[in-house]
Amino acid sequence: MRSVGFRPDYARVTVGWPAAGHRWTTGPAPAGFTDRLAAVLDAQQVNAVLGLHECALCPTPLPDAHPWYTPRPGHLRASAGTGEIRVPGTPGTVFAAPHLIGHYVADHGYLPPRPFVEAVLAFDPYGPWPARFPGIRFPWIPDDATLRHVDEDRPVV
Numbered sequence: 317m318r319s320v321g322f323r324p325d326y327a328r329v330t331v332g333w334p335a336a337g338h339r340w341t342t343g344p345a346p347a348g349f350t351d352r353l354a355a356v357l358d359a360q361q362v363n364a365v366l367g368l369h370e371c372a373l374c375p376t377p378l379p380d381a382h383p384w385y386t387p388r389p390g391h392l393r394a395s396a397g398t399g400e401i402r403v404p405g406t407p408g409t410v411f412a413a414p415h416l417i418g419h420y421v422a423d424h425g426y427l428p429p430r431p432f433v434e435a436v437l438a439f440d441p442y443g444p445w446p447a448r449f450p451g452i453r454f455p456w457i458p459d460d461a462t463l464r465h466v467d468e469d470r471p472v473v
């Protein structure tokens with residue numbers, strides 16, 4: 317299992333889990349949001365082995381013969397995924413979202429909460445702070461913070 321955390325702990329706000337039968341927001345995303353979100357998704361993935369998550373909004377289950385990591389016909393992003401992303405929010409806060417959020421936005425018109433949209437637009441995944449596991453760091457994390465991760469069942473603290 318691979319996961320990442322920091323001491324001191326930060327507040328993690330989870331977004332991006334729309335579900336069939338529940339209300340979720342749709343609407344036009346601000347200019348550049350979808351592209352920046354795609355860049356974040358391409359740059360990082362944490363908790364990648366916590367199972368395969370299939371979209372519950374797509375009208376039919378993914379056929380067994382369809383590779384889970386490729387988009388369905390007519391879609392921009394795969395409708396199944398594994399893992400999550402982290403996006404720095406205000407100091408002391410980080411957003412956690414499923415990797416599938418790109419599919420929700422691009423193919424279902426999901427519009428995440430405004431603070432998340434603003435955080436994505438403000439985050440440069442290719443900036444001076446590493447955005448990839450295991451060296452993931454965010455601008456507000458102090459230089460003396462301790463990176464914690466678990467890799468292959470061997471905890472490293």
Ligand SMILES: [Zn+2]
Nearest residue numbers: 371373374395
């Ligand atoms: Zn879907």
